[in-house]
Amino acid sequence: GQQLNQSPQSMFIQEGEDVSMNCTSSSIFNTWLWYKQDPGEGPVLLIALYKAGELTSNGRLTAQFGITRKDSFLNISASIPSDVGIYFCAGLGTSGTYKYIFGTGTRLKVLA
Amino acid sequence: DGGITQSPKYLFRKEGQNVTLSCEQNLNHDAMYWYRQDPGQGLRLIYYSQIVNDFQKGDIAEGYSVSREKKESFPLTVTSAQKNPTAFYLCATTWDRFSYGYTFGSGTRLTVV
Numbered sequence: 001g002q003q004l005n006q007s008p009q010s011m012f013i014q015e016g017e018d019v020s021m022n023c024t025s026s027s028i029f030n031t032w033l034w035y036k037q038d039p040g041e042g043p044v045l046l047i048a049l050y051k052a053g054e055l056t057s058n059g060r061l062t063a064q065f066g067i068t069r070k071d072s073f074l075n076i077s078a079s080i081p082s083d084v085g086i087y088f089c090a091g092l093g094t095s096g097t098y099k100y101i102f103g104t105g106t107r108l109k110v111l112a
Numbered sequence: 113d114g115g116i117t118q119s120p121k122y123l124f125r126k127e128g129q130n131v132t133l134s135c136e137q138n139l140n141h142d143a144m145y146w147y148r149q150d151p152g153q154g155l156r157l158i159y160y161s162q163i164v165n166d167f168q169k170g171d172i173a174e175g176y177s178v179s180r181e182k183k184e185s186f187p188l189t190v191t192s193a194q195k196n197p198t199a200f201y202l203c204a205t206t207w208d209r210f211s212y213g214y215t216f217g218s219g220t221r222l223t224v225v
Contacts, residue, residue, distance in 0.1 A: 003154055003156075006154075009152070031213075033213045035213075035216075040200075040218075040219070040221070041218050041219065042116075042118075042202050042204075042216030042217050042218050042219050043155075043202075043214075043216050044216070045213050045214075045215075048212065048213055088154065088155070090213065090214075098143060098160070098162060098206075099145075099157060099160060099170070100213070100214065102147075102154050102155040103154060104152070104153065104154040105152075105154050
């Protein structure tokens with residue numbers, strides 16, 4: 001099955017630093033979602049994007065729907081220890097599908 | 113409180129046994145999904161159901177079975193035909209506005225002993 005390419009796969013950062021990650025696809029999507037998963041838990045929705053070029057914020061998180069509709073970006077500003085976890089992107093295609101395609105995840109570790 | 117309940121949180125299976133993972137929701141969502149998560153591989157779709165008494169295979173359905181007799185429930189059976197069942201299993205739901213994304217349960221970790 002198709003999966004989206006996320007990068008980086010993992011990253012260690014210092015507390016207070018900004019973080020950027022992205023997700024790319026060979027297909028066009030109508031909707032992009034960003035989720036965070038804490039260890040041993042289910043993913044929780046952070047941000048939803050519905051239009052090419054859209055920029056949406058949720059606290060220290062900002063995500064963008066790429067203008068080509070084949071990519072999306074997530075930025076975390078001034079990272080804190082509780083930002084640790086796995087961040088997943090997910091895309092919903094244009095063909096009337098009811099299934100989201102998930103990225104492979106970016107594992108974030110914050111060093112205090 | 114509306115939500116999704118997965119049980120049990122941890123499950124151990126002996127070789128050759130079938131086990132059933134429970135997923136119950138009181139969100140009145142129409143569609144339900146089962147995903148498998150392995151380290152470094154993201155989420156892979158096992159089965160999904162858009163309405164009661166109907167379900168579809170996902171990308172990795174071999175060795176798994178499901179039923180959808182009630183809107184609230186979508187149990188997953190991991191059969192003995194699944195050769196590598198050790199993984200984290202996630203149930204998710206969504207309503208008919210699929211663009212709002214999934215709501216996930218807290219997962220079941222299955223280990224073969």
